[in-house]
Amino acid sequence: MFPSLAFGWMIWTRHRLGLSLCAGYWLLMLILTNTLPVASFSPAILPFVFGMPCAAVFGYLVGILSIGLDARLESRESGFPARLRTLPLRTWSLVGWPMLWGISLLALAWLTLSCGVLRPAGIDHAVLIWLPALMFVVILAWLQALVWSPFPLPGLRLFIVGPLIGASVIVPQLLLEKFGIDEALVYGLLAIQLPAAYLTAAFGVSRARRGDVPHWEWPGWPTWLRWTSAVTVGRPFVSPARAQLWFEWRRCGFGFPLLTAGYFLLCLPMIPWFAQAYELVGPSGSPILPPLLQEIDGLWLALVGLLWWPLLMASACGLEIGRLPGRDRTRPLSSFLATRPISTAMLVRVKFETAALSTLASWGVLLLAVLLWFALGGKAAEMMASFDVLRQRHPPGPFWIGLALLIAGSIVLTWLRMVESLWLGMIRRGWATLGALLGFGSFIALIGFGHWLAKSPEYWQTFADLLPWLAALAVALKGLAAGWSLRILRRRDLVPSSALRWAILIWIALAGGLFGVLYWLLPRNMAALSTLVLGIVLLLPFTRLAFAFLALDWNRHR
Amino acid sequence: MIATGSSPIVIDMQGVTRRFGATIALNNICLSVPRGCVFGLVGVNGSGKTTLIKHVLGLLRTETGSVRVFERDPVADPVNVLSRIGYLSEENDLPAWMTVAELIRYTRAFYPGWRDDYAEELRQSFGLEAGARIGTLSKGQQARAGLLVALAYRPELLVLDEPSSGLDPLVRRDILGAIVRIIADEGRTVLFSSHLLDEMERVADYVAMIDKGRIVLSAAMNDIQASHRRLTLRFEQARSQPPALAGALAWEGAGHEWTAVCHGPIDEVRAAVSASGARIVEEHGVGLDAVFVARMSRPSAMAQAE
Amino acid sequence: MQIHLTHQDRVPTYLQIVNQVKYLVASGRLKAGEELPPIRALAEQLVINPNTVARAYRELETAGVVAKRSTTGTYVSDAGSPLARRERLKLLTERIDALLVEARQLNVGTDEIIDLLRQRDKSL
Numbered sequence: 001m002f003p004s005l006a007f008g009w010m011i012w013t014r015h016r017l018g019l020s021l022c023a024g025y026w027l028l029m030l031i032l033t034n035t036l037p038v039a040s041f042s043p044a045i046l047p048f049v050f051g052m053p054c055a056a057v058f059g060y061l062v063g064i065l066s067i068g069l070d071a072r073l074e075s076r077e078s079g080f081p082a083r084l085r086t087l088p089l090r091t092w093s094l095v096g097w098p099m100l101w102g103i104s105l106l107a108l109a110w111l112t113l114s115c116g117v118l119r120p121a122g123i124d125h126a127v128l129i130w131l132p133a134l135m136f137v138v139i140l141a142w143l144q145a146l147v148w149s150p151f152p153l154p155g156l157r158l159f160i161v162g163p164l165i166g167a168s169v170i171v172p173q174l175l176l177e178k179f180g181i182d183e184a185l186v187y188g189l190l191a192i193q194l195p196a197a198y199l200t201a202a203f204g205v206s207r208a209r210r211g212d213v214p215h216w217e218w219p220g221w222p223t224w225l226r227w228t229s230a231v232t233v234g235r236p237f238v239s240p241a242r243a244q245l246w247f248e249w250r251r252c253g254f255g256f257p258l259l260t261a262g263y264f265l266l267c268l269p270m271i272p273w274f275a276q277a278y279e280l281v282g283p284s285g286s287p288i289l290p291p292l293l294q295e296i297d298g299l300w301l302a303l304v305g306l307l308w309w310p311l312l313m314a315s316a317c318g319l320e321i322g323r324l325p326g327r328d329r330t331r332p333l334s335s336f337l338a339t340r341p342i343s344t345a346m347l348v349r350v351k352f353e354t355a356a357l358s359t360l361a362s363w364g365v366l367l368l369a370v371l372l373w374f375a376l377g378g379k380a381a382e383m384m385a386s387f388d389v390l391r392q393r394h395p396p397g398p399f400w401i402g403l404a405l406l407i408a409g410s411i412v413l414t415w416l417r418m419v420e421s422l423w424l425g426m427i428r429r430g431w432a433t434l435g436a437l438l439g440f441g442s443f444i445a446l447i448g449f450g451h452w453l454a455k456s457p458e459y460w461q462t463f464a465d466l467l468p469w470l471a472a473l474a475v476a477l478k479g480l481a482a483g484w485s486l487r488i489l490r491r492r493d494l495v496p497s498s499a500l501r502w503a504i505l506i507w508i509a510l511a512g513g514l515f516g517v518l519y520w521l522l523p524r525n526m527a528a529l530s531t532l533v534l535g536i537v538l539l540l541p542f543t544r545l546a547f548a549f550l551a552l553d554w555n556r557h558r
Numbered sequence: 559m560i561a562t563g564s565s566p567i568v569i570d571m572q573g574v575t576r577r578f579g580a581t582i583a584l585n586n587i588c589l590s591v592p593r594g595c596v597f598g599l600v601g602v603n604g605s606g607k608t609t610l611i612k613h614v615l616g617l618l619r620t621e622t623g624s625v626r627v628f629e630r631d632p633v634a635d636p637v638n639v640l641s642r643i644g645y646l647s648e649e650n651d652l653p654a655w656m657t658v659a660e661l662i663r664y665t666r667a668f669y670p671g672w673r674d675d676y677a678e679e680l681r682q683s684f685g686l687e688a689g690a691r692i693g694t695l696s697k698g699q700q701a702r703a704g705l706l707v708a709l710a711y712r713p714e715l716l717v718l719d720e721p722s723s724g725l726d727p728l729v730r731r732d733i734l735g736a737i738v739r740i741i742a743d744e745g746r747t748v749l750f751s752s753h754l755l756d757e758m759e760r761v762a763d764y765v766a767m768i769d770k771g772r773i774v775l776s777a778a779m780n781d782i783q784a785s786h787r788r789l790t791l792r793f794e795q796a797r798s799q800p801p802a803l804a805g806a807l808a809w810e811g812a813g814h815e816w817t818a819v820c821h822g823p824i825d826e827v828r829a830a831v832s833a834s835g836a837r838i839v840e841e842h843g844v845g846l847d848a849v850f851v852a853r854m855s856r857p858s859a860m861a862q863a864e
Numbered sequence: 865m866q867i868h869l870t871h872q873d874r875v876p877t878y879l880q881i882v883n884q885v886k887y888l889v890a891s892g893r894l895k896a897g898e899e900l901p902p903i904r905a906l907a908e909q910l911v912i913n914p915n916t917v918a919r920a921y922r923e924l925e926t927a928g929v930v931a932k933r934s935t936t937g938t939y940v941s942d943a944g945s946p947l948a949r950r951e952r953l954k955l956l957t958e959r960i961d962a963l964l965v966e967a968r969q970l971n972v973g974t975d976e977i978i979d980l981l982r983q984r985d986k987s988l
Contacts, residue, residue: 232688233659233674236666243667250655334651338617341641341668493634557619557633596913734911742904742914760869760877760912780919783876839969843874 007097030116065102066143078208079147091206134190135169141197149204150213248354256317257361264369271302318418322425333555344553345495355418423547467530474537485546568747573623583609585771598762599751606771607751644713648720650700654693669711677710698729718750755847790817790840801834808852819852881920900938
């Protein structure tokens with residue numbers, strides 16, 4: 001078999017399921033957008049409903065096509081699989097073929113998207129076809145080059161990846177905007193990076209094959225190591241729970257704050273552009289934007305809009321916290337962890353605590369980032385002015401309480417989103433993932449439905465009549481699910497009944513408190529009440545938290 | 559500290575059967591491990607040793623039958639049972655990102671009987687650097703690190719699942735030495751499974767052989783060594799098939815001379831031999847590996863004809 | 865005390881220890897009244913089960929080669945202990961029987977065996 005085909009076949013066999021799912025989704029989108037009158041929908045619905053899965057698909061493709069992202073990125077070694085390095089191929093072709101495959105697949109994915117889906121949907125600019133394709137391809141090429149090259153210092157790769165890849169696509173854009181250079185030059189600047197990335201990758205892989213990589217240490221590393229407790233056995237932990245908390249934090253707790261920091265570093269400078277986008281697109285776009293824009297100006301909207309992303313990322317990070325350290329599906333929990341003399345309930349409680357610490361840390365990072373941006377962004381005065389205008393428009397009591405509720409609620413909500421996906425991370429089986437995908441899909445569908453409803457006022461009355469029934473049904477279902485999970489927890493004797501009683505009390509107090517405060521803040525009619533009840537019931541997880549205990553118990557004692 | 563009034567049976571498995579899908583991993587296992595002994599589990603790969611050990615640790619729930627360790631169910635009461643067990647698994651699953659010092663600090667919090675001085679002594683005698691990351695240690699050093707955190711609190715029960723697989727002789731000696739040291743302490747028990755039968759012969763008091771989930775032999779090592787012998791028989795007429803001899807487990811040979819590993823009281827065997835018209839030419843004791851091979855070989859795998 | 869174990873002949877471990885201790889006593893490397901290592905120490909040195917060492921010591925005691933003083937340990941007993949002499953003769957008789965059987969199989973005459981005995985006694 002030719003090496004070229006062999007690499008393609010290797011990519012395909014390793015990720016058969018994922019690639020088929022992506023292809024299926026692509027096909028679905030193609031069919032939907034070419035048969036339904038999508039262009040008549042609001043232009044905001046398409047990016048919202050399709051945007052996130054598409055982003056996920058592209059992220060997945062970039063992940064698998066860089067062939068080696070499952071290696072340890074913070075180590076010195078090249079991420080190029082060792083067994084491939086010993087193939088009887090010259091480095092030029094060894095590096096070139098996977099790169100070519102990656103580039104072609106990614107470009108194909110985008111081109112089919114833009115021509116087959118976006119164009120019929122009415123989003124048609126020439127720049128949207130070729131420029132993003134080129135940008136994606138450049139990102140992938142540099143990612144491959146960096147992952148495949150060995151580095152002399154550990155962790156250096158992580159430092160370089162972000163800035164290099166960011167700069168590679170942002171700099172040409174900036175040049176286009178600030179200096180108004182010719183658009184063709186932008187294309188050229190992007191295109192020239194492909195051979196550069198290829199040469200880097202080839203150089204790196206050839207050095208990795210020869211083992212000719214210098215082995216340096218960060219200056220001061222031994223001293224740093226000696227200072228931390230990594231070298232000497234430090235103070236003993238107060239209790240097993242504390243030790244386990246330390247373990248969980250070190251393993252995955254600081255991931256979320258780190259992610260948040262990176263995200264804000266990237267996005268905060270772009271707030272003015274987002275604000276402009278909202279103000280341009282707003283009136284013709286989604287129906288909720290104009291009234292919001294009347295309340296707060298574009299900058300605040302952009303900032304707040306940005307702050308919602310951690311909420312979504314929290315679910316994914318909750319998965320990571322819940323993911324049990326184990327080799328694979330058949331050994332989900334490493335025996336090291338499973339033979340700790342600690343009860344299952346304590347293990348899950350520690351995971352909850354880790355999630356809480358993670359949330360607090362990332363919100364701290366968030367606050368820091370916002371303050372930094374205020375100080376350096378130059379828009380502080382403008383935003384303070386619009387804030388004052390907003391404050392004066394409402395009575396002080398509800399305003400401040402509402403604001404406090406919003407902030408505190410967001411923090412608690414982030415934590416809740418994290419812990420409710422713990423159980424999913426623990427169960428590494430196909431049906432769980434499928435269930436989660438379905439849940440996510442139905443959430444997206446719900447939003448789409450909301451959008452459609454907002455556009456068709458003739459159905460508002462029937463919907464308002466239905467709402468109280470829906471709310472009652474939701475409450476009943478939740479009660480049933482909670483009761484069932486409580487029964488199982490008691491029967492397995494996983495959680496002491498006092499803890500269960502406290503949990504129920506806290507949930508009722510939280511729900512009741514939220515209901516009370518929002519009731520006081522919002523207009524009083526049946527529809528709003530029902531929406532409130534529905535929202536609270538869906539938002540505050542109970543059964544999902546109980547599932548975490550069950551999932552861990554199931555994994556620990558198969 | 560051993561609790562007074564503790565039972566003489568440390569592990570008690572009765573009627574344990576376990577299926578994974580269609581395969582039967584354990585088939586009606588009844589096992590009693592007395593306190594203060596070294597209990598060895600022998601079996602080919604896939605015979606069910608690891609499954610049995612996982613039942614002891616509570617990593618697998620019993621489908622049928624019961625498992626009692628220290629008179630408690632390891633699934634229902636993991637804290638009490640696991641705090642008295644030290645476990646070294648076959649493959650290394652220590653977190654690779656931890657350093658040795660962090661591992662000691664972390665594990666120390668779980669066991670009230672941890673002895674810092676003993677842990678430090680072990681660390682030095684094993685040659686483990688405190689600041690070394692476990693992921694960068696060699697396989698032997700990782701095994702030593704796992705052994706350190708399993709031994710430092712002097713567990714009442716030490717469970718080793720093929721501890722020597724893939725390790726160099728120095729590490730194997732360390733592990734065996736640890737077993738001997740632990741067992742020399744009153745009241746402590748060791749359960750270990752291994753392929754290396756010469757090691758098992760040195761340290762085990764009791765041996766159980768498992769084949770396809772069934773225990774085919776469970777006896778004291780002394781009894782096994784005393785009751786198995788390798789006999790070479792000489793027949794007057796050349797035979798193409800070995801004779802049917804009660805107590806003979808596996809035959810080898812051709813023509814006039816046939817060798818068998820025999821089991822049973824030696825007088826009965828001798829009587830049976832003379833009854834079949836042969837003469838005992840040689841008689842040896844057999845080691846554990848010969849007994850194992852003789853018992854595990856399929857009945858059809860007899861000596862070549864002609 | 866230097867004991868070396870081997871797996872060659874399939875002789876049980878405790879028996880190897882018993883034989884080697886007897887050999888050491890007979891060749892004078894272990895003097896009468898000298899203390900044998902404690903069971904635990906010898907087990908750790910040889911990396912074998914302490915019960916095996918205990919069994920070997922028991923056998924040696926039965927054979928009269930060593931005597932156990934309850935608190936202080938195990939000591940090589942004096943050579944001419946009368947109670948154990950019967951035991952020792954019995955053991956030697958068994959050995960002689962095995963030797964004679966082997967000699968017959970290897971077709972070596974009894975006179976040759978006696979000469980060989982004298983030769984080995986001189987060199988020991």
